[in-house]
Amino acid sequence: MYRFLLTPRWLGILALTLVAAAVMVLLGNWQLDRYEQRTAVNERIDAGSRGTPAPLRDALPAPTGGAGSVGPAPAEQVEWSRVTATGRYDAANVVLIRGRTVDSKVGFEVLAPLVLTDGTAVLVDRGWVPPAPGGAMAMPQVPALPTGEVTVVGRVHPTETGGAGVDRRDGRLETRRVTVDKIARELPYPVHGAYLLLDEQTPANDPAFRAVPIGHANNWQNFGYVIQWWLFAAMSLFGYGWVARREARRAAGLDAPKRPVDRAAEPATPA
Structure with a gap:
């Protein structure tokens, strides 16, 4: 058959x-x-929320190049872990990340370079602020940075990819994505190869900021x-x-x- x-x-x-x-x-x-x-990413995010903060140097390799260079990317198992670092904010090089959404509202995330005692810096995402009246791209009112020594605790966030270059508007750097290597080219010191999502800060962070949530992968x-x-x-x-x-x-x-x-x-x- x-x-x-x-x-x-x-x-x-x-x-x-x-x-x-x-x-x-x-x-x-x-x-x-x-x-x-x-x-695995979701598990690291959950573990990071419970972990004890480690010193930045133990989690993220320091950059070894000159001004504008970027250090190595963090190891995969370190991403989203909590770290602590102490330094001074550089108020002359605040970075605004435009077009960012929190609670269904479009605004800006505010990054500030935290300059460490060895002369290197790590970018710290202080949080989200709404735009000024006039539209989603209107320059926001950004709370002043604390002066003097600052200690931060934050999550290690890998650099984002894509996006255009970095512009300077009204004395602040502005871009669409947190692409660490592009931002580092505009800064006068070497920068670590990831940035920190701020959890805690001493002295305390300004209450005008909203914490940037960490979304789980689907x-x-x-x-x-x-x-x-x-x-x-x-x-x-x-x-x-x-x-x-x-x-x-x-x-x-x-x-x-x-x-x-x-x-x-x-x-x-x-x-």
């Missing part, structure tokens, strides 16, 4: 089905890898794609088997349509 499967036509259909199923399985495996990566979306692609692979193989069985039954006459009975041709039943 199934010798037709060895014909060139059916062998070609089988090859296409196997290739399609293999591609779907690989796509599912790729989404599984993305799920595992995002799950890992369950990737897990849904895993199931989807693997189901598609199974359905393609099932579909091939179903079509092949139907063809075999048709060739054997098992699925031939029944001829209708002509009632008029039947002999009359005697009374």
Whole structure:
């Protein structure tokens, strides 16, 4: 019944089905890898909220180049961990990150370089402020930086990617993304390869700032794609088997349509 499967036509259909199923399985495996990566990020975020702050030097390598250079990126296991650092804010190089949303409102995140005793600096995200009246891009009122020595506790945030360059407006640097290497080119000292989301500060941070929330990665979306692609692979193989069985039954006459009975041709039943 199934010798037709060895014909060139059916062998070609089988090859296409196997290739399609293999591609779907690989796509599912790729989404599984993305799920595992995002799950690991979420676990680091949760662990960071509970961890004891470590000294900045223990978590983030110091830059070794000259002014405008950037230090190494943090190790993956260090991202989102809490660290502490002490230095003095550089009020001449405050950085505004425009177009940032907190609680469904568009405003600015405010970064300030914290210059350490060794002459290097780490960018500290002090928080979010709303724009001035006149639109989402209107220059905000930024609370003054504390003077003197400051101790901060914050989360290690990896540098963002993309975005345009850094402009200077009304005496402040302004950009769209926290791209550490681009910001560092505008600063007169070497900068660490990640920035800090401020949790605590001594003296206390100005209450006008809103804390920037740390969003968890949507890992369950990737897990849904895993199931989807693997189901598609199974359905393609099932579909091939179903079509092949139907063809075999048709060739054997098992699925031939029944001829209708002509009632008029039947002999009359005697009374």
